[in-house]
Amino acid sequence: MSEEYAGDISPKEAWKILQNSPEAILIDVRTEAEWAWVGQVDLSSLKKEHLLVEWNRFPGGVSNENFVEDVAKLVANKEAELLMLCRSGVRSKYAAIALTAAGFKTAYNIAGGFEGDPNEERHRGQVNGWKVANLPWVQG
Template sequence: MSDYAGDLAPQQAWDLLSTDPDTVLVDVRTSAEWQWVGGADLSQLGKPVVGIEWVSSAGEPNQRFVEQLGQAGVGPEAPVLFLCRSGHRSAAAARAATAAGYGPAYNVAEGFEGDPDALGHRGTVNGWKVAGLAWRQS
């Protein structure tokens, strides 16, 4: 048994976000990643993406993560999907949210950029972007 609701492929995450009006997407990457790499775009669904860093750009854990979920308006019973670069930080965030009483909490497996290819580059093998889901870059 998992310590959160489970892993969803990016398309499954999009489908849940599309069909359940209460579902929230929380991007747990750093502000630098949001700015330079881009992020999921839910505007066609009429939803925002909630950005709460799991770890800061300086590598410091965000001790206020769960508190910031509430401050961002994430309700404790809303289905919440966590997204990061590759699915590792977001799995940790889903565990923390579940432990704090949020959920169901899901990890978006593969993340935004996905696994590295043979040359070590992300964004070519799998993930939100490769799945062709809506995203934008600032």
């Protein structure tokens, strides 16, 4: 797989794109368990909703072989800016690459993801990511 995609952006850059581009869509590629137990972005202040499409299936972490098709069913406009989000920015990068290869024009990876990289004690949510950037999110 080619490593071509629109590139990495910070959570705050993603927020600005969501604010300024009516067509921009955030796609959370984490698992159902992560959405339920860790939390999700809250785009209600922007009068937007994000999409939930697993890159890997829960339980078991098996690849979602229908990922591109699942996104294509939800996003008709291949010109829309897609902002891909996962826990730390790894799965979302691969998702952005896959969507770009499938013909979506602009698929970004949100670097640092929702929870960010682990700190020296291996705890997430303290170094970088959506939550550390103090962007809106909800839990439960």
